[in-house]
């Protein structure tokens with residue numbers, strides 16, 4: 001590990017697109033300063049996920065989502081857009097729902113992270129997981145972990161007083177297969 | 193019997209726990225990450241690529257450009273990185289490869305490309321003089337000119353719709369691993385068998401050397417039906433570098449290299465008698481093509497197959513633009529169908545005939561283009577069931593006649609219709625010595641419920657409980673089976689699965705009745721009843737479990753069967769209510785009812801979900817979805833999910849799905865027809881028709897965004 005631990009947030013936040021800018025004109029070669037910035041630098045960190053401490057060494061620019069998926073092999077959390085638009089990466093941090101693609105792993109130490117893998121108790125599904133199956137609130141399953149984590153939070157926030165309220169508070173989680181009415185029904189079921 | 197029942201998804205548990213492994217979830221030892229660099233001009237040439245800064249990024253193993261990329265050809269698609277030519281904006285111009293994803297992404301941003309650009313053409317409006325008629329894109333039935341001359345009323349209108357992008361929530365991903373000249377690819381694929389063929393052809397190796405897997409697919413909608421060049425390039429990179437390689441597309445990259453629904457313009461002319469009978473139907477369309485492909489996917493099939501009209505003329509023109517090649521997208525016929533079903537609504541108002549009644553008067557159970565009788569068609573039942581459930585008879589047809597507070601309320605309807613594929617397929621069923629059953633076939637479950645329906649089919653054929661059956665899919669080691677596109681999975685593969693299961697049943701029954709140790713010894717094979725995991729004598733006085741028969745036999749019983757099915761056509765009727773806020777031009781869909789003839793319904797739960805999904809796509813297509821191209825640069829300006837708007841939860845009301853549920857006698861899929869693509873086709877027109885009913889405003893250009901209602 002080197003001392004250079006500059007958080008490359010700009011790189012992280014731009015990562016969704018590698019389209020090259022300013023390409024119609026010749027561009028200067030990378031400056032030495034820019035070259036220096038590209039030095040890789042891992043930092044040791046501990047992430048508490050689903051009640052277990054995971055020690056890992058990754059660069060500070062690694063998002064929580066990529067740390068979960070590519071380093072901890074917790075691939076239940078999905079990447080749909082990598083820029084906060086789809087909700088597939090929703091996890092709970094201290095019980096609050098967040099989009100794990102929009103936060104850096106290094107920033108999420110000393111908190112309780114809950115992913116879809118952490119909802120099961122032994123062999124028993126969480127009531128919302130059961131309700132998703134019962135109501136057929138999933139098709140391809142690509143959005144489903146994010147929907148369920150978001151739904152768990154939606155219930156604990158108390159945003160389930162009406163179907164319309166659930167629709168509104170679940171609208172940050174896209175479902176391209178479009179299971180929306182069934183997702184609403186599942187959340188109503190589990191909120192009972 | 194479990195077929196038909198609303199059985200819960202058997203893959204539900206894997207999907208709600210995060211246990212289902214999708215392509216991008218694969219991580220292999222020593223695996224490298226590849227990441228794409230996309231070009232920024234639409235037409236011209238690459239003059240130089242500077243990769244020095246990219247190569248200097250720690251962890252970067254290689255940077256590929258057109259100068260050093262593996263040489264590949266594709267018999268299906270334009271292959272980038274083989275030369276300097278640029279055909280569309282967002283073409284692959286380089287690939288970085290590194291030991292971590294972050295390193296590959298960082299390097300991709302540092303690749304500097306210089307171009308010699310030329311002026312591109314991005315939209316049909318900019319190339320109207322270049323419209324042409326590709327081969328085999330015109331059908332004439334009867335005498336359309338005479339039909340129009342005989343008409344007492346005619347409607348001629350132009351309609352248009354924008355490009356759309358498939359946008360499955362799971363990005364395209366590919367993980368390639370070589371072992372000598374054997375290749376294993378985890379691929380986000382709607383068709384592993386086709387993918388296997390493509391990889392084998394590209395790399396010049398026997399098909400048996402390629403294994404493609406896609407046990408879970410996070411949505412495809414047509415966009416994952418072929419193997420796109422980036423997957424071939426990634427596999428070539430893995431071979432060249434001697435390490436497994438994974439490539440996952442960024443969302444923005446999915447707006448240029450994995451296809452889209454083409455921009456579409458159409459003119460529909462209807463001629464009719466005063467009683468509503470159609471005398472002529474002329475449907476001419478123009479769709480966007482690319483510089484490298486003439487493929488087109490919306491063929492006015494509804495105009496040729498849906499209504500009784502003696503004189504039909506369809507013509508699908510194209511125009512080549514500097515944009516990527518389009519592909520079929522859920523549902524291909526939607527674009528042309530929107531024109532037809534809107535024109536019929538316009539005709540109904542000209543004639544003063546209720547839109548449902550107008551369609552009933554033009555109902556046919558004979559294919560108007562070929563003269564052949566449909567094997568079964570219950571569209572009239574759909575009109576009736578749907579209209580009754582919706583309360584259509586209470587509709588006052590006068591536009592603007594219903595208000596609720598400050599909102600205008602409108603009711604609209606349309607016929608829904610789509611053809612479906614049927615591809616020869618095979619499947620294996622094996623009962624193990626412990627009585628458990630495994631079925632394997634190389635078709636896919638793309639979210640539609642294949643795992644569940646085949647579990648039901650096998651369980652019913654054998655007479656065993658659902659939990660005794662396991663279905664495995666989407667692995668080319670399994671018997672080859674259909675591509676999951678064109679509503680073809682259930683229609684194509686069910687027959688083979690059923691036949692294999694029945695063959696296993698017969699073999700096991702034979703084992704029982706021929707063995708003196710069995711209580712069923714001596715009963716004739718045909719008279720045995722199988723149910724709940726048991727074999728019974730005809731009067732049920734004697735029985736033996738499958739488990740006991742198999743334990744005595746001590747070895748598995750297996751069968752592989754193949755089957756071909758007929759293609760088909762599934763229809764329905766959709767009814768919607770909209771509320772339009774005149775102050776903002778905002779349209780909300782507040783109610784939806786769809787009634788369908790899909791042949792036999794295999795699983796009411798998953799079939800209903802197909803309706804909800806299709807209806808929601810229809811809302812999106814009607815009210816928000818559109819890809820915007822900058823006309824100067826032919827660049828997609830909304831390549832992300834915050835500006836390419838999909839319907840969200842708050843956009844979708846309760847949707848009532850009704851099925852006629854009568855088996856199609858020619859279907860080898862236990863009477864089922866392909867269905868997935870039917871319940872979206874009519875929704876945009878139904879919503880537009882409802883907006884007209886609410887406001888008296890007819891909008892003929894999708895989507896019906898607020899600006900168009902406010903002008």
Ligand code: FES
Pocket residue numbers: 078079080081082083084085086087088089090099100101102
């Ligand atoms: S991946 Fe985080 S919101 Fe889409």
Ligand code: FES
Pocket residue numbers: 137138139140141142143144174175176177178179361410411639
């Ligand atoms: S289930 Fe496929 S995206 Fe939601």
